Amino acid sequence: MGVYWAIAVRSFRRFSTYRIATVSGAFTNTVFGFILCGIYLTLWHERPGLGGYDTADALTFVWLQQGLLMPVGIWGATTTGELGERVRSGEIAVDLYRPTHLLLWWLSVDLGRAMFQLLVRGGAPLLVGALVFDLKFPSSPLAWLAVAAGVFLAILVSFGIRYLVALSGFWITDTRGMEQLALVLSSFFSGMILPLVVFPGGIGDIARATPWAATMQVPIDIWLGRNPGGIGSALLFQLGWIVVLLLGAQLVTSVATRKVVIQGG
């Protein structure tokens, strides 16, 4: 266990060295936050109470979304991007003969990255947003605990998806097409383009059942206290997808490992 903790700590430190990149990224998230607030203010002005959100909910949604974008890494993250690159180039062989578990190794790397980005790129835009707009915050310690759990589970769901995309490189020569496809699906079904509560009818039902909903919409709804079935069922929904994705990831890892051995590495 100690080794994975050490990996996560080093990954955290590694990301903390890119200072200018982090600042310029947080600046960009903040600019997008303001742009989206302009759009959502107009939308909720035309239709107050749209999707069960009031204007404060919609604005809070914007800043949480900008803050969670990088930590959760729904558009792909440096870590799993590198994993995909290693699969493509064959360097993955080095990872495979380490006396550690491949899945847990990369999960630790990703958690270290996510924690750093949560603190800096999650915190900064939210702070600016809260200074300018009247945002909602969880009221009780229990609510904060639920938010922490929801965000942690969201990172795990997102990692599961990204890990599977990266390992698809064992079967297809070039994973970039797959990464693009994952980007399309995660932008649309996570609520990144438009909150899923605004999606009408059947499209909305489908979108809210996908694993991508568990990466963005669900944790934000936990923060807002707007989950349709309450916080418990929201966390269970995330857990369900984590079990499915990580079991799938474990299966793919063992099949892929055997495949490498068969080919002679």
Added chain:
Amino acid sequence: MVERVLRAPAQYWMLIMMWVRSSMAYPASFFLMLFSSMVLTVMDFVAIVLMFSHISSFGGFSLAEMALLYATASMTLGIADLFTGSIERVGERIRTGTFDAYLIRPVPAFLQTAADGFALRRLGRPFQALVVMVFAFNRLDLEWTVARGIMLVVSILAGTVIFGAIFVLGAAFQFLAVDSAELANSFTYGGQTMTQYPLAIFGKEIVRAVTFVVPLAFVNYYPVLYLLGKPAPLGLPSWIGLLSPLVAVVMVALASLAWRAGLRRYRSTGS
């Protein structure tokens, strides 16, 4: 000098064709990426359509009018990104020291950086913008004249040049702050997201900023207002949309100055 400028298009063409051939090495992957980049970018418009399932007008714009704004924003950014978007990788080249190689080759460093990793799959965005534009014109009741057609084409070109200049400005800034590639995204992708919507919804200060500071309003907003016969905000004259080629020229001059200043400042990392 003149000779150098005249040679530039052929040199640029040669560089991008090299990258096109390399991307075609895996045709299946290429077409998958082209298709998914089309789908990815059209999702923004799907979001607008979903919004219009709840509302009938957004900031005084109907769905068809929004479609025209969206299509022109996406088209101009898409073409600019195709031809100059790669330039944002300059920071990475500076950090790793590979930028040096560009300075000793007999082709201007600017052309090499702009063509670096030219990705034909980026055509996906202009393609989907074209589809949305056809949709917009089908639904809009516009009286077409030759002058209006020319104006539309010229303003799209001018908008493309303005976005291209912003890409170059962002890249030039990376000579100062090597790791700041993402900063430019606020103005390029952020600019595109803004210009998809009627800019007046963002408030007077923002309209002033995108008119006089970073002239994003000239990319498509003012030309589209003129085309639709809508009044310009801030009490500006409605013909302000005709000024976008002029704005484009100024932006190119600024970008070229910034790029040269950056290049002069460049010191190799030596690694």
